[in-house]
Amino acid sequence: MTDGEAQLIAEAERRLGAKAIVTDLKEIEPWVTDWRGRVHGAAPAMLAPASTQEVVEIVRLAAEHRVPLVPQGGNTGMAAGATPPSDGSALLLSMRRMNRIRSISADSRLAVAEAGVVLATLHDAAHEIGMRFPLTLGARGSCTIGGLTSTNAGGTQVLKFGTMRSLVAGVEAVLPDGSIHNGLSGLKKDNRGYSLDQLLIGAEGTLGVITAVALRLVPAIAARAVAWAGVESPNKALDLLRFLEARTNNIEGFELVPEDSLQLVLKHIPNTRAPLSGQHRWNVLVEATTADPNHDLPAELERLLGEALEQEIIGDAVLAANEAQAEAFWKLRDTIADAERAECQTLAHDISVSVGDMPRFIVEASAEVERKFPGVIASGFGHLGDGNIHFHVRAGSHAAPDWYESEGEQITRFVDDLVTAAGGSISAEHGIGQLKRSEFARLAPPGRIDALRAIKQALDPLSIMNPGKLVP
């Protein structure tokens, strides 16, 4: 523990009481390693404020004693952005005690949730008033509103509702100088200078601590319809998406699944079966939803898929007959990563290119990776409609046991080069955190890195807000 840390902890305990400071290392231990278990950090203490004012006190103490803070929500990030450095030079700032939903209203279609509110809790609260917060992802039982906002999280409903950036109506945050930025008033129009709200969204806690967020709600879903379709190429899959979107506003999920990924799921994941009788080189999971209880959604989706079949956009399709079957279809999509890892070593890349370029990118990049690294299998699956796929490279069955460690970096650099050449992003959803910093530094235009460093230095001159993350 540094002298500064000891002084900060003593002072914080005096001002905020024992509840706000955890120094028992056993209690801290689950929070110093990222949730995929790849990056191990250390922190001599975890600060746990219960109010915005307590965050102000902590940030002021951090500035006074030059102690870096690592803000953390559910610790479910994919880029180790909330994992403290391993030398114990920073303190964890857990936002989980700030877990109140301050207000929620169907009239204004807004909820104000504190940073530590768990996503599933917000889902439930919205549901209770006949509304819905339309962003979800696998970690919904653990991830928090503050973390989702700080990482501009995405998920499976982005196609219709956008990422967190589209759903945030305002942010309350404590800036590195201890001042409170209050953007919670829910103004729909406000042109008083640079948008600090927008700057804080996706800043991964490097420009301030988000303490509460005003979030947009939409009417609750009255019905959903889920279908599985077979197509001969990613191009045809995109044709299907555009065919559907030209005819209905109800498409909410559109996930691409290569046939070999489906086969791995059927092989490794219990209680799964193929939705279609024949095999297709590519598959698509389509979800439509409506808030209108009088709208016959299954009939609409069935009719549209029938037309798509006639026009030879798709080869076959089946509508989930009931909610259990809809869940079964989604399970096929959601277990791909597990099935691939059960089969062999797998290297994951969270990338995006423009939606129109994605079909060609998937096909060409896969071929280039397989040519360059003989024996590997490359494929892309996921959010085709967002131009965002999980581009996975599998080791194949003959790979060395240390393939991931020995070849992983080289393959990732090759993939990232292809993505960059295609004008895409090497971090579509997961952020930069610690894990993508060097690739970001290698591939970003120099002017961009300069601008990011200048902003970081301007707002956090003492570098107390999550240093070593995001900004290369």
Added chain:
Amino acid sequence: MTDGEAQLIAEAERRLGAKAIVTDLKEIEPWVTDWRGRVHGAAPAMLAPASTQEVVEIVRLAAEHRVPLVPQGGNTGMAAGATPPSDGSALLLSMRRMNRIRSISADSRLAVAEAGVVLATLHDAAHEIGMRFPLTLGARGSCTIGGLTSTNAGGTQVLKFGTMRSLVAGVEAVLPDGSIHNGLSGLKKDNRGYSLDQLLIGAEGTLGVITAVALRLVPAIAARAVAWAGVESPNKALDLLRFLEARTNNIEGFELVPEDSLQLVLKHIPNTRAPLSGQHRWNVLVEATTADPNHDLPAELERLLGEALEQEIIGDAVLAANEAQAEAFWKLRDTIADAERAECQTLAHDISVSVGDMPRFIVEASAEVERKFPGVIASGFGHLGDGNIHFHVRAGSHAAPDWYESEGEQITRFVDDLVTAAGGSISAEHGIGQLKRSEFARLAPPGRIDALRAIKQALDPLSIMNPGKLVP
């Protein structure tokens, strides 16, 4: 002309040719005064680049010779943000020659327009491919995409589609160090650090020069229905909005008109008549649109207004029988400011509070202003559904001829205090520019001004990008 300006002009002429430099003061003259004719500036030359690369050259020269640039689009701003200082110490940077629509596609629902493209031109281009760019305002024949983006413009369709911030998919800009920020790739998901796109939107040219913008398109309108309703209070007007929005997604315009404003329009504007036979204390103009050619929109709106009448939310309503009548209803709304000015001196305020607070604010703030300044008439009209009204204070018929000059500032400060106390914004649509800088400085929380100054200093350390605007 300063030495630096002379050197920059000579060098720019050598590198970019004569076309890119205007030094004829007659030609410059229309562009150095803001369009409301209130602020008179001066500039020894106007630079007119035709490409992003030419903007880079100019920005580098500006940095080298320490000459400030004032970027300008259609010069239709309301806060004199594009008007140069009166001492001639800055050069105008006209973006109007960069007027190409680089690409436009119904498939991707995107257009990439250069900064100098006039809004009406983009409307037409979208229309030609069966699409629509869903933002419009009075100056659409002159205002440009670059200016609209730099001021995060609003207009009458914000209720459904949001301000420019919601419609911008990416920005290309030349930063003050001469580097190009290229955000045009149209990625729907990209989490590579702070969003420079979002920082440049609404920055009024103080952080860089926007050279092109990727914009979201929506399907073209197949039909619209316009109605005029009488209500007894702003509260009832908001009840009507929420009643409608709970039942349809098609409401696109919702404008509040006080009865006395309507009476002034009928008195001063030729060829106008009241839509309803009786008088109501407040009126609402409702516009619904649909992209679905099979949807009977007039029938839907008529049915919903009928229900609202039964539930005593409104006192009366009439649907425009045809397009000419729809235009006539809109004319009543759009000529309020002209009619008020024809009646007497009028002081305008572009303010917002949260949507739910607006009805009470209109009533209470009007009463407080009239109590504090006997003889004046205060009223609010406009975008109730956005929480944004034009809060006008009229001098009344007995006011002194210099009322505007002698009392205006005091009244504006009083109004701004009321807005700030209500958690609102003293600039909902128009930005800060030059005209609102002192009020912004007076009323913003100190931490906010510090943060804005730090960002400005970080990205534009030489202060060459539109100095003296926005940042107090």
